[in-house]
Every structure is written in C-alpha cells, then in structure tokens.
Amino acid sequence: MFMFLFLVVALAVVVGAVTLSVIGGGDSAPLPDVAPERLDDPLPPDRPVNHADIETLRFPLAARGYRMAEVDDALGRIAAELAERDARIADLESALAGAQAGTQATANVSMRKPIEGDQQ
Numbered sequence: 427m428f429m430f431l432f433l434v435v436a437l438a439v440v441v442g443a444v445t446l447s448v449i450g451g452g453d454s455a456p457l458p459d460v461a462p463e464r465l466d467d468p469l470p471p472d473r474p475v476n477h478a479d480i481e482t483l484r485f486p487l488a489a490r491g492y493r494m495a496e497v498d499d500a501l502g503r504i505a506a507e508l509a510e511r512d513a514r515i516a517d518l519e520s521a522l523a524g525a526q527a528g529t530q531a532t533a534n535v536s537m538r539k540p541i542e543g544d545q546q
Contacts, residue, residue: 469500475507 468483469475483500485492 469503474511475504480504 469479485497485500
C-alpha cells in the first residue's frame with residue numbers, strides 16, 4: 427500500500443512539474459521556431475567553380491544525412507562545368523594537333539628557289 431501511495435504522489439509531482447513548465451514558461455513561453463538550415467549556394471554563379479570552392483562547400487545536415495536535392499544540385503553544377511572544361515580541352519588539343527601538323531608540313535616543303543640545272 428505504501429508503494430502504491432508513493433507512485434501516485436510521484437506521478438502527481440511529475441505531471442505538475444510538466445504542466446508548470448509548459449504553461450508557465452514565462453516570457454519565452456514555448457521554444458521559438460527555428461528556421462530550417464539551408465545551403466547558401468557558395469558556388470559562384472558569375473565564374474567557373476575552382477578547387478577552393480569545392481573544398482569550402484558544406485551541406486547542412488538533415489534528419490537522415492544530407493538534403494538530397496541540395497547535394498544533387500551542387501553535383502549537377504560541378505558535373506556540367508567539368509563536361510564543359512573537358513570539351514574545351516578537347517577542342518584546344520585538336521587545334522594544337524592541327525597547328526603542329528601544319529607546321530610539320532610547312533617544314534617539309536623546300537623554300538629555296540630551284541636552280542636551272544636542278545632536276546625536279
């Protein structure tokens with residue numbers, strides 16, 4: 427009987443403490459709503475992404491890791507810029523190969539004036 431009375435009193439104290447803390451929260455009342463953590467896109471829109479931009483990129487945490495949409499957007503942008511750079515590098519390499527082939531062809535052609543006695 428004593429144990430039952432002790433549990434009833436303890437339960438009443440816990441319920442009273444919770445009620446007072448919720449209702450009588452003072453000036454602050456309940457906790458204020460916190461704005462969700464969002465990615466401030468640190469990837470620069472006005473210039474290509476560089477190594478330092480990638481190193482400083484940090485994603486906000488979500489309930490189960492990272493927000494997939496934000497990670498997908500950042501990876502998509504980086505992939506597009508890498509594809510653009512790869513295409514530009516390929517264009518420059520083909521232009522360089524063409525210029526080198528043109529230089530070699532010009533070097534093989536004799537630039538001296540033929541002498542009357544030379545046979546061609």
